[in-house]
Amino acid sequence: MANANLPQNFNLIIPAGTQIVTKIEVKNPASDESWKQGLVGVIVKSPTDNSHAYLVKLPDGTEISLRRHELSIRKQFQSEGLQSGGDFLAEYNLYDSVIYRCIVGSRAYGLDHEQSDTDRRGIYQPPAILHWSLYGIPEQLENKENQECYWELQKFLVLALKANPNVLECLYTPLVETVSPVAQELLEIREIFLSQLVYQTYN
Structure with missing residues (x-):
């Protein structure tokens, strides 16, 4: 059987007994019914070359x-599917999930000059379906070109509980550009993150 870690070789003749997955919609030869792609079957007869078809048996005994x-x-x-998280996430513009956007650094405190960058930081809250997926979610969205970084809400x-200075600055900067109701609730209780860890962090 072919090694799952190797790319598929379309010149290879797959031996009988190999489990396969259909990549096309398949019509039932005994009726007008059809099955969507992704059907699992077993090769029962292999061709002598790839110009001919494989005979495949489906779970219900139908041969196609x-x-x-x-x-x-x-x-x-299966191996390729688990590695395609990037394709899955590409369906979502995670920047649309930003719930808090602020400006930090010199521009936030009037210490900027003509060559100062505009550093934006904040929080994004991804759709629940991404939390439920096997691919997981990025801990942060970062755009170095635009000097932007948004942490996933839990992260x-x-x-903040660890008194990370970059995160605490986000909570206390005077320049806020975007704030959702959830983010506003967080700002209203931001003092809870000022623990003794602040001393250890800044000492």
């Missing part, structure tokens, strides 16, 4: 013919 480009080896399909709170 599939060309090489119409199927994937199951182990490779932000953990850092």
Whole structure:
């Protein structure tokens, strides 16, 4: 059986007994019913070359013919699927999930000059579906070109509890550009993060 860590070789003849996943919609030869792609089956007969089709048995016993480009080896399909988190996250513009945006650094305190950067920091709250997914969520969104960094809400709170100076500055900067109701509630209780750890952090 092919190694799941290797890219799929379409010149390889896959042996009988290999589990596969369909990459196309498959029609039931015995009826008008069709199945969406992603169906699991087992190769029962392999062709002599890839110009011919594989005979594949489905879980209900139905046998269908599939060309090489119409199927994937199951182990490779699963391996590739778990590595495609970037594609999954690409469906979402996480910057739309920013709930708090502020300006920190010299510009926040009138110490800036013509060449000073505008440093934006804040919090983003990703959709729940991303928390539930296997791919997880980025702990922070960072755009170095625009000098922006937004921490995921839970990560932000953990850092605040540790008296992280960058996070505490976000909570106390006078220049706030975006604040959602959730972020406003956080600002109203920001003093709870001023613990003895502040001394250790800044000492």
